[in-house]
Amino acid sequence: MKPQIQGFDCYTGEHVNREMTDTEHEEWLAKIAERAAWSPIDEETDETPSET
Amino acid sequence: MAIKTFTDLTTLPASDINTYLANSGLVFVAETTFSGAANPFINGCFSSDYQNYRVLIDANASANASLLLRVRSGTNTPESGAVYDRYGFRVLAGAFASLVSANQVDMFINGMNTGNDKISVSMDIFAPNQATHTRAIVQSLDPIGTLSCPAYRIETTTAYTGIECFASGGATLTGTMRVYGYRQA
Numbered sequence: 688m689k690p691q692i693q694g695f696d697c698y699t700g701e702h703v704n705r706e707m708t709d710t711e712h713e714e715w716l717a718k719i720a721e722r723a724a725w726s727p728i729d730e731e732t733d734e735t736p737s738e739t
Numbered sequence: 740m741a742i743k744t745f746t747d748l749t750t751l752p753a754s755d756i757n758t759y760l761a762n763s764g765l766v767f768v769a770e771t772t773f774s775g776a777a778n779p780f781i782n783g784c785f786s787s788d789y790q791n792y793r794v795l796i797d798a799n800a801s802a803n804a805s806l807l808l809r810v811r812s813g814t815n816t817p818e819s820g821a822v823y824d825r826y827g828f829r830v831l832a833g834a835f836a837s838l839v840s841a842n843q844v845d846m847f848i849n850g851m852n853t854g855n856d857k858i859s860v861s862m863d864i865f866a867p868n869q870a871t872h873t874r875a876i877v878q879s880l881d882p883i884g885t886l887s888c889p890a891y892r893i894e895t896t897t898a899y900t901g902i903e904c905f906a907s908g909g910a911t912l913t914g915t916m917r918v919y920g921y922r923q924a
Contacts, residue, residue: 688775690775690776690777690911691773691774691775691776691777691911692776692777692778693771693772693773693774693776693779693780694771694773694776694778694779694780694781694782694903695769695770695771695780695781695782696781696782696783696815697768697769697781697782697783697784697786697901698782698783698814702771707777715777715778715909716909718819719907719908719909722807722844722845722907723907723908
């Protein structure tokens with residue numbers, strides 16, 4: 688399932704809530720890969736929940 | 740206007756009401772609630788209405804990931820250049836770690852996971868809609884108790900109009916983001 692595009696646009700006063708298009712999904716995956724390649728995410732720590 | 744004490748049957752003139760409104764401090768601008776979202780955003784929240792803003796975010800992610808922010812310009816264009824100079828620190832279990840790093844392509848905030856405890860973020864952002872360096876000062880608590888306090892200076896003079904958040908590694912986000920303006924007389 689592709690992620691949702693969600694947000695609020697103050698210009699139109701409308702909430703946006705729709706599924707990504709195939710093109711948007713491909714672009715998003717490419718951006719995520721590019722970001723990871725550009726900067727290894729060394730800031731992250733083990734975010735294992737301490738409680739459930 | 741100094742604090743004014745009203746008593747029963749005191750006349751409340753429009754001028755007093757307007758003065759109180761003008762000096763009312765934080766004013767709600769916009770919010771978005773999201774679930775399974777790639778990059779929840781608020782477009783058009785930064786304008787000439789206010790000079791400085793506060794952004795509050797509660798969120799968790801579909802996998803362990805970092806919360807990242809970008810400002811937007813125009814109607815909806817993310818600032819993805821290597822223009823975010825980062826300062827500050829984070830603390831986990833008493834151990835300090837520097838967050839200082841120049842020329843980032845986004846604003847790292849803190850970690851997230853899939854648990855019920857969401858990341859809590861409070862960010863004051865200075866002059867985002869003015870033709871000067873935008874600055875942001877962040878306090879955040881992640882779900883395992885990491886306090887992360889990064890600060891950013893965006894090395895452009897672009898007048899930004901909006902903000903988006905996203906997660907590292909392609910995780911999706913669930914939560915809320917709200918923007919308030921600092922009203923000033």
